[in-house]
Amino acid sequence: MIKSISILSRHPHLSHDEFIHLWEHEHAPLAKEVPHLLRYVLSPVQSQFERSDVTSHGIEVDGVAELWYESHETMQLAAQSPQMKTLRAHGAQIIGRITNCLSQEIEIIPSPLHHRTEANIKR
Numbered sequence: 633m634i635k636s637i638s639i640l641s642r643h644p645h646l647s648h649d650e651f652i653h654l655w656e657h658e659h660a661p662l663a664k665e666v667p668h669l670l671r672y673v674l675s676p677v678q679s680q681f682e683r684s685d686v687t688s689h690g691i692e693v694d695g696v697a698e699l700w701y702e703s704h705e706t707m708q709l710a711a712q713s714p715q716m717k718t719l720r721a722h723g724a725q726i727i728g729r730i731t732n733c734l735s736q737e738i739e740i741i742p743s744p745l746h747h748r749t750e751a752n753i754k755r
Contacts (some may be wrong), residue, residue, distance in 0.1 A: 633700060633734075633736065633737070634700070634701065634702070634704055634734060634736060635698055635699070635734070635736065635737065636696070636698070636699040636700075636701070636705060636707065636732060636733070636734055636735075637698055637702050637732070637734075637735055638670045638697040638698075638699075638729050638730055638731070638732050638733075638735045639691075639692055639693055639696055639730065639731040639732075639733075640655075640693065640695045640696065640698065640729070641691065641692055641693060641694055641728050641729040641730070642653060642694045642726065642727065642728055643725065643726050643727060643728040643739075644728050646726060647727075648694055651694050651695070652676045652694070652695065653727055654678075654717070654726045655674060655676070655695060655726060658722065658726075659719070659722050659723060659726060660672065660674055662715070662718055662719045662722055663699070663719055665708055665715040665718075665719075666704040666710050666713060666715045666716050666719060666727070667709065667713050667715065668701060668702070668707070668709050668710040668713075669699060669701065669710050669716075669725055670700045670701060670702060671698070671699075671700035672696060672698070672699055672700070673695055673697070673698040673700075673729060674696075675695060675696040675697070675698070676694070676695045677693050677696070678696055678697055680692070680693060691729070692731050718727065721741055725746070738750070740749075
């Protein structure tokens with residue numbers, strides 16, 4: 633499983649609340665049409681805080697998006713699709729700054745939902 637994580641800051645012409653509304657109600661529905669995209673998760677930032685023991689990046693973040701793919705190959709196929717081009721074109725209208733990262737999860741503490749599912753299977 634490959635996950636693309638995007639750290640987003642809103643376009644300067646939008647307030648945080650406007651950005652979140654457009655991101656959830658206009659942008660996110662477009663993601664449902666992208667082929668090979670297995671999961672799309674929005675995490676709107678409610679507040680930011682700093683730690684006294686680690687230096688902050690010093691950027692204002694409005695949200696974090698996760699796009700999940702089966703493999704690098706399916707991610708490339710999705711990226712080449714007209715639906716992804718539409719999604720990115722819309723994103724360029726509401727996103728002011730973005731940092732993209734590719735990752736693979738290393739699960740340390742499993743999701744409680746995962747445990748419940750396994751427990752039901754064992755019954």
